[in-house]
Amino acid sequence: MVINLVEFGAILVAAVTGAMVIMSVLRANGAFGTTMQLNTQSHPDEGAVFLFHDNDLVDATTQAWALINNSPRNLTDKDAMLLALEVEFPTLRERLSDVSAAHCQIRSESDRSVFVAIQRVNQQLRVSLMGDETPAYQAATNRLSDAARDKQAALMQSIAANxxxxxxxxxxxxxxxxxxxxxxxxxxxxxxxxxxxxxxxxxxxxxxxxxxxxxxxxxxxxxxxxxxxxxxxxxxxxxxxxxxxRADTARTEFVKTLGKTFAELSIGIAIFDNNRQLTMFNPALLDMTNLPVDFLSASPTIDTVLDRLREMRMMPEPKNYVTWREQFTAVETAAKEGTYSKNWSLPDGQTYRVTGRPYPDGAFALLFEDISAEVSLTRRFRLDIETGQAVLDTLPDAIAVFSSAGTLVMSNQAYADLWASNTDHILEHRVLQSEMRIWKNQSIPSPIWNNLCDFIQQLGTRQPWDDDVLLDDGRQLHCQANPISGGMTMLRFSVARPKRPEFTKLMAADPAIQLMKR
CATH class of the missing domain: 3.30.450.20 (PAS domain)
Incomplete structure (x- = not known):
């Protein structure tokens, strides 16, 4: 079958025309998801028009935005629109909830010439305020202003009340x-x-x-x-x-108490801040160092204070000034670390113990304690001990002093020579049991050692006790125990001249006889 050009053109035109008709019908029925749009430029006097997709506002005219701009911020755009229009259109919310009503109009309660036109296509909703919208617009604006003021007033009232x-x-x-x-x-x-x-x-x-x-x-x-x-x-x-x-009062009272205690301390205190400046001192520091009050009140730095102490001969004098300047840095560093503790022996015979104490934020303190009496007492005590020891060492008899607990308090050189003790450990901690083993090992068996042990550990009033024993080399040893103050006992061992060997053998204890006595 042959179709000429004219027939083909007619058929083509008919097909295109039919397709256009079908598409128009489908678009009218919403088959292609028709979308609504607002063209406020082509219709500037269109009034208040809202375009929603589901519940989201996708477009609105200038008048529409003006209606909802003053609404509470916690409302959605749709609720804000309903809040603005419901005063004139009470049934608007009910009509919008009816999805079956695709096209409808709602007349105003106060002016029948004003109405709201509702158009719904699929998920799209168009709400337009039609007619003379001035009364409705004014009512909606007043409604929003009153609602905002009422809400704000309620909020302020709740805040004030609660x-x-x-x-x-x-x-x-x-x-x-x-x-x-x-x-x-x-x-x-x-x-x-x-x-x-x-x-x-x-x-x-x-x-x-x-x-x-x-x-x-x-x-x-x-x-x-x-x-x-x-x-x-x-x-x-x-x-x-x-x-x-009450906290301020307690703090004030605490500061007063602390200040009184601080002022009455016999230890001199100088506190330096993190800038190395003197921030606080007590009267004892003035008495100990003789530094002027105006000098300390001027908040000098630590090296200035130490330098002034050196000038007043209140610090140990080093061998050279370079070493002295280095000592400033050493004192400050050790004080901040809490490791500085030195005894300053002054030229006038006084001795100060200076201690560094760190504080938060880089502050630190120097504590000055006068230990002259303590040092003097220690020196005198040490001298007394050395003198007493020297006197004991000159005695020919062996002397040993035991406490009531059985601890060897002191002994002399003759005691070390007699019992072959180490002279380098005369003042070390030794007990009666170990000393008695030495005595027994260097003498013949005798009950006097047990009697002597009982006498040393006996409490209460005691009378002097003495007895004799033979040493292994045949010499006679005279043991004398005298109670002294503090419950201690002084033992004195006197050695007689050596006897002849035969006498030593005769005087020795016979093991057989000792066995029969038992």
Missing amino acids: SPQLIWQEDSKGHLLWANDTYANLLKRHRQMSLFEPSKYAGDTPDRRVSVKLAGDRRERWFDISTVKHADGYLHFANDATDVV
Whole structure:
């Protein structure tokens, strides 16, 4: 079959025309998801028009935005629109919730010439304010303003009523006009008609701290009050400052006590801050160092203080000045680390113990303690011990002193020679049991050692005791025990001249006889 060009063209035109008709019908029925758009430039007088996709506002005219701009921020755009229009169109929310109503109009309650046109296509919704919208627009704007003001007023009222701060209003004569819950509950709890007298806050000072004696409280309470004056009288705000006042009072008392203690200390104290400057000192430092008060009050640095002490010969003099300057740095570093502790022997015979103590934030302190008496006593005590030891060492008899617990307190050189003890350990800690083993090993068996042990450890009043024993080399040893002060016992061992060997053998104990005695 052959089709000429004219017939083909006619068929093509018919096909295109039919397709266009079909697409128009489908678009009209929403088969291709028709979308609505606003063209505010081509229709500037279109009025308030809202375009929603589901519940989201996707476009709106200038008049529409003006309706919802002043709505509360916690509302969605759709709820804001309903809040603005429901005052004139009460059934608008119900109509919008009916998804089956694709096209409808709602007339205004006050003016029938004004209506809202609703168009719904699939998920798209168009809401237009039609007719003379001035009354409706004005009503919606007033509705939003009133709602915002009401909400803000309710919020302010809730804040004032539930605030933990005391808030109350009084007239110019001091009569209570209004009070929040905190104020009212405090009055009720203490069964009082008022808390603050008018004279307490009258004057030109809007901020003040007042004390109040509440019924049932043993101690007074303090409040920080701020007052705002207005046409109807005064508006007052009060915070409970009792804990703050009591804390300040306790801190003040503590500082006073600390200051008194600080001033009465016999130890000189110099505290330096993190800038190495003297920030605090006590009177004992003045007495010990003779530094002028005006010099210390000028907050000198630590090296200036040490240099002045050197000039006044209140520090040990080094061999050369370079070493002295290096010692400044060493003193400061060790004090900050808490490791500085030196005894300063001064030329006048005094001795100071200087200790460094670190504090937070890089501060540190130097403590000066006069230990001259302690050092002198220690030296004298050491001299007395050395003198007593030297006197004991000159005696020919062996001397040993034991405490009541059986500890060897002291002995002389003759004792070490007699019992072959190490002379380098005369003052070391030794006990009676170990010494008795040495005595027994160097003498013939005898019961006097046990008797001597009992005598040394005996409590109460004792009488001097003595006895004899033979040493292994045949010499006779005379043992004498004398009680001395403090429950101690002084033993004295006197050695007789050696006897002849035959006498030594005859005088030795016979093991057989000793066995029969048992």
